[in-house]
Amino acid sequence: MSEEIDRxxxxxxxxxxxxxxxxxxEKEWEKHLKALPDLAEQAVPIExxxxxxxxxxxxxxxxxxxxxxxx
Numbered sequence: 001m002s003e004e005i006d007r008x009x010x011x012x013x014x015x016x017x018x019x020x021x022x023x024x025x026e027k028e029w030e031k032h033l034k035a036l037p038d039l040a041e042q043a044v045p046i047e048x049x050x051x052x053x054x055x056x057x058x059x060x061x062x063x064x065x066x067x068x069x070x071x
Contacts, residue, residue: 005032 009015009024010032018024 005024005028009018010029015024015029019026019029
């Protein structure tokens with residue numbers, strides 16, 4: 001294939017969808033993946049800790065007020 005692949009088709013989050021629809025050629029996808037550089041040695045470990053006091057879905061003690069209605 002002499003022309004470049006549209007970069008939006010190469011986003012791994014949507015590539016499988018485009019492959020199924022035929023918008024992205026599987027051979028071109030594989031070629032793209034093999035051409036990507038191996039950046040594993042440049043990776044930096046990240047440590048994180050969850051705060052057990054934080055709740056993902058906190059329930060408010062009081063209903064939220066709309067500041068635009070105050071006045």
